[in-house]
Amino acid sequence: MIEKNMGIKIGEAIEKVNGKELSYRVFVEKYMAKNQPVVLTGLMDDWRACKDWVADSGQPNLQFFFTHFGKSKVQVADCDTREFTDQKRVEISVSEFVKHWLKNSIQQNRDTEINEANGNSVLYLKDWHFVKEYPEYLAYRTPLIFCDDWLNMYLDNYRLHKDPDSYKKDNDISCSDYRFVYMGAKGSWTPLHADVFRSYSWSANVCGKKKWLFLSPSQCHLVFDRQANLKSSVYNIFDDVSETNFPDFKKAIWLECTQEQNEIIFVPSGWYHQVHNLEDTISINHNWFNSYNLSWVWDLLLKDYNEAKEYIEDIRDICDDFEGLCQRNLAANTGMNFYDFFIFISRFTLLNVVILFHLLGDYENPIWSSSTLAKHLALNLVSIRKIALKMKTGGIAAGNCGFFVDLRETLDDAEFLKLCTGLCRIYGMIHEEEKWSSEIKKALTVDFGDYGSLISSPEELVKFIDYASGKLSGNCSEENFLLSRLEDA
Numbered sequence: 001m002i003e004k005n006m007g008i009k010i011g012e013a014i015e016k017v018n019g020k021e022l023s024y025r026v027f028v029e030k031y032m033a034k035n036q037p038v039v040l041t042g043l044m045d046d047w048r049a050c051k052d053w054v055a056d057s058g059q060p061n062l063q064f065f066f067t068h069f070g071k072s073k074v075q076v077a078d079c080d081t082r083e084f085t086d087q088k089r090v091e092i093s094v095s096e097f098v099k100h101w102l103k104n105s106i107q108q109n110r111d112t113e114i115n116e117a118n119g120n121s122v123l124y125l126k127d128w129h130f131v132k133e134y135p136e137y138l139a140y141r142t143p144l145i146f147c148d149d150w151l152n153m154y155l156d157n158y159r160l161h162k163d164p165d166s167y168k169k170d171n172d173i174s175c176s177d178y179r180f181v182y183m184g185a186k187g188s189w190t191p192l193h194a195d196v197f198r199s200y201s202w203s204a205n206v207c208g209k210k211k212w213l214f215l216s217p218s219q220c221h222l223v224f225d226r227q228a229n230l231k232s233s234v235y236n237i238f239d240d241v242s243e244t245n246f247p248d249f250k251k252a253i254w255l256e257c258t259q260e261q262n263e264i265i266f267v268p269s270g271w272y273h274q275v276h277n278l279e280d281t282i283s284i285n286h287n288w289f290n291s292y293n294l295s296w297v298w299d300l301l302l303k304d305y306n307e308a309k310e311y312i313e314d315i316r317d318i319c320d321d322f323e324g325l326c327q328r329n330l331a332a333n334t335g336m337n338f339y340d341f342f343i344f345i346s347r348f349t350l351l352n353v354v355i356l357f358h359l360l361g362d363y364e365n366p367i368w369s370s371s372t373l374a375k376h377l378a379l380n381l382v383s384i385r386k387i388a389l390k391m392k393t394g395g396i397a398a399g400n401c402g403f404f405v406d407l408r409e410t411l412d413d414a415e416f417l418k419l420c421t422g423l424c425r426i427y428g429m430i431h432e433e434e435k436w437s438s439e440i441k442k443a444l445t446v447d448f449g450d451y452g453s454l455i456s457s458p459e460e461l462v463k464f465i466d467y468a469s470g471k472l473s474g475n476c477s478e479e480n481f482l483l484s485r486l487e488d489a
């Protein structure tokens with residue numbers, strides 16, 4: 001069914017499902033693997049945030065924020081002022097933000113023009129790294145179905161981008177994780193965009209109500225600017241959208257959804273979305289990726305790289321290290337470059353391999369070889385291998401720039417042990433096989449025999465996965481599902 005709403009076409013409704021009755025397997029099959037949005041209820045019952053952050057009136061408990069977190073410095077978007085492709089942002093303290101909010105709500109004046117004339121634009125607190133800043137205050141627990149989160153797990157132990165020239169250990173919190181709190185009065189909003197790295201995201205309404213409009217990736221070309229080389233998209237889909245710049249905009253079919261308090265929305269990879277707070281709202285959201293959407297991340301990096309390269313093409317001849325400059329620009333624009341991504345997938349390869357070896361080697365009970373957990377690990381390796389093959393075809397050679405992963409050194413690394421323990425704990429919970437994960441330190445004593453220690457190119461990464469798969473056939477009496485998955489792939 002298609003209806004018209006303020007000039008845009010609205011398609012089917014987004015499914016709403018009781019999250020308590022949704023198993024991890026069904027979530028993966030119906031939504032994560034198919035990249036479909038869904039709204040989930042019943043997953044926030046015991047969250048501390050739902051008590052502390054909501055006043056008896058049902059409104060945001062601004063006093064609580066003022067008293068407990070008032071000194072925090074946060075990014076605030078001015079919803080009435082566009083700056084390039086986003087809203088203008090400033091940094092202020094939470095207490096200043098709360099004062100501004102209260103002043104505006106007392107005036108009860110939501111007329112944009114009058115507000116602007118009075119300097120009272122609607123401010124929206126965004127991307128607050130609350131968990132990083134207040135690790136002791138357990139505001140919520142990530143629902144299990146969203147826990148296979150390689151991005152935040154990795155960032156708890158490593159940095160995503162490590163520039164060898166300018167790297168310094170600082171306290172920069174801005175790219176320290178992708179777990180955020182958002183707070184905004186009725187009328188605050190977020191312009192049309194797709195998420196960072198084309199990651200998945202989930203967003204939970206602790207208080208208030210949001211309207212979401214989604215556009216599937218298959219239709220995204222309809223919102224790109226033909227006059228700007230398809231490099232920017234529509235800013236506000238409810239504006240008068242220029243026919244010259246966006247001639248096919250009217251063909252787009254949007255999915256609309258009203259998200260109530262205590263509901264969580266799952267935003268799939270690469271879907272464009274615009275969001276409006278219909279009431280005073282506080283939400284928590286995470287961005288993440290894992291083996292199901294990692295290829296989206298790679299495709300975006302490649303696209304951004306080609307754009308970064310094209311942009312400086314005319315200085316190629318006078319540049320000593322043109323490729324290095326492209327990679328620096330890519331990291332500055334996108335948050336990571338090819339080498340960061342390569343190191344990331346190499347570490348996750350090693351993680352999945354050692355856990356799989358441990359599972360199949362130490363636990364001779366044949367049920368392990370066919371367990372859902374072992375299959376999950378195998379599927380992760382199959383996905384990484386496919387991406388490494390794509391990188392190899394594209395001629396990406398991380399080693400040329402001195403980037404590599406040393407397998408033995410990594411296994412001895414305290415950060416890697418923490419990452420491994422974290423992944424095991426989560427996979428143990430997801431697959432209800434918790435008993436084995438306590439022994440994970442043993443897994444890192446794995447011996448790769450005479451296999452070389454360095455992985456410095458996508459080609460070598462593929463070889464390592466194939467080596468691991470071959471070794472597993474020796475260990476595994478029954479079907480070697482990694483081999484069979486690799487054959488199917």
Ligand SMILES: O=C(O)CCC(=O)C(=O)O
Nearest residue numbers: 189190195201203275285
């Ligand atoms: O809630 C909002 O205003 C925007 C959130 C968003 O875009 C996201 O979670 O991806």
